[in-house]
Amino acid sequence: GAVVSQHPSRVICKSGTSVKIECRSLDFQATTMFWYRQFPKKSLMLMATSNEGSKATYEQGVEKDKFLINHASLTLSTLTVTSAHPEDSSFYICSAKRAGGLAGGQFFGPGTRLTVL
Amino acid sequence: QQPVQSPQAVILREGEDAVINCSSSKALYSVHWYRQKHGEAPVFLMILLKGGEQKGHDKISASFNEKKQQSSLYLTASQLSYSGTYFCGTEKETSGSRLTFGEGTQLTVNP
Numbered sequence: 358g359a360v361v362s363q364h365p366s367r368v369i370c371k372s373g374t375s376v377k378i379e380c381r382s383l384d385f386q387a388t389t390m391f392w393y394r395q396f397p398k399k400s401l402m403l404m405a406t407s408n409e410g411s412k413a414t415y416e417q418g419v420e421k422d423k424f425l426i427n428h429a430s431l432t433l434s435t436l437t438v439t440s441a442h443p444e445d446s447s448f449y450i451c452s453a454k455r456a457g458g459l460a461g462g463q464f465f466g467p468g469t470r471l472t473v474l
Numbered sequence: 475q476q477p478v479q480s481p482q483a484v485i486l487r488e489g490e491d492a493v494i495n496c497s498s499s500k501a502l503y504s505v506h507w508y509r510q511k512h513g514e515a516p517v518f519l520m521i522l523l524k525g526g527e528q529k530g531h532d533k534i535s536a537s538f539n540e541k542k543q544q545s546s547l548y549l550t551a552s553q554l555s556y557s558g559t560y561f562c563g564t565e566k567e568t569s570g571s572r573l574t575f576g577e578g579t580q581l582t583v584n585p
Contacts, residue, residue: 359518389571400476400561401516401575450515454571462506463563463573465515 360384361453363466370441371474377437378469380451386431387453391463392424395448407434441473475500477564479576486552486583494547494579496562505538505545506563506573509556516561519547524567552583 360383370376380390388409393401405426406414413426423445425437434453438445448470452463477498484492496505504523508516520529522538522545529536533550549556559580563573 391572400577401563403572403574406570406572462518462521463571464518465508467515 359453359455359464361451361464361466363451363469365469366467367470367472369472369474372442373440375437375439376441376471377435378449378451378471380434380436380453380466382432382453382464385453385455387434387455388431389454390428390434391452391454392426392434392436393450393452395450395468397448401450404436438471441471443473446471446473476574477562477576479560479562479579481579482577483580484582486581488554488583488585489551490583492549492552492581494549494560494562494581496545496547496564496576498543498564500543500564500566502538502540502543502564503567503569504565505536506565507536507545507547508561508563509558510561510578511558549581552581554583554585557581557583 362381364379390407392404394404395401403416404419407426407428409428409431415421428434448468450468452465454463477496480495506521507519510516524540527538536547538545559578561575561578563575565573
C-alpha cells in the first residue's frame, strides 16, 4: 500500500501562536508532497508543492511567510502556520506522490483539523 | 482552472448505477478520481492518462475522452460503502503533478 500519516490529527490553539503539522510517507519515498486546505463541504484547494531539498512552490494568493513548508527528507514534509488567526481554522491535508517519475496518484494523509481561538 | 463536476449530488438505492462527470476547458495530461467520506481524507480510486483510457476495478470504472477533455466515473450495482463525496483532480501537461480539484459530487446510497 501507500500510507501517508499526518500529525497531529487535531489541534486547538490561541490566536498568535504557531502550529506545526507533519506529513510522513510511511512505506514509500516521496520527492514531492502537496499541501491542501479544505473548508467544510468544499473542494480541496492546493496551497503549495513541497519538493525534497528545495524551496516549496506556493499557489497564487498563499502567503509564503504565513505557511512555512519544509521538506527535510524523502519521507517528511512539515507545514507551519505562523501567527495563526481564527481565519486560518481549516482542515489541512497533505498528499504524497511516489518517487520514480512514473505517472501515479497522490496518496493523502488523514488530515489535520486546526481550530484557532 | 477548476474542472466542472456533475451532478452535484445523487441519491441511489443499493444496487443502482451512477455516472459522475468531470469536464475541463484545458488540455489535460491526466484525470484522478478520489472518494472522501465525512471527516476523512480522500482515498485514491484511479488515474487516467491522456490518450483516451478506460480503467476499472470491481464495480467502479472510469473513462477519459481526450477530445472532449472529459472523464466519467461509473459506479455499477452500488453498495452502501460507495457513499461519500467524489472528486476529480485534473493535471495539465505543464502543471508538474499539481492537481486542480472539482467541487465534488455527493453520492448517497440508501438501503
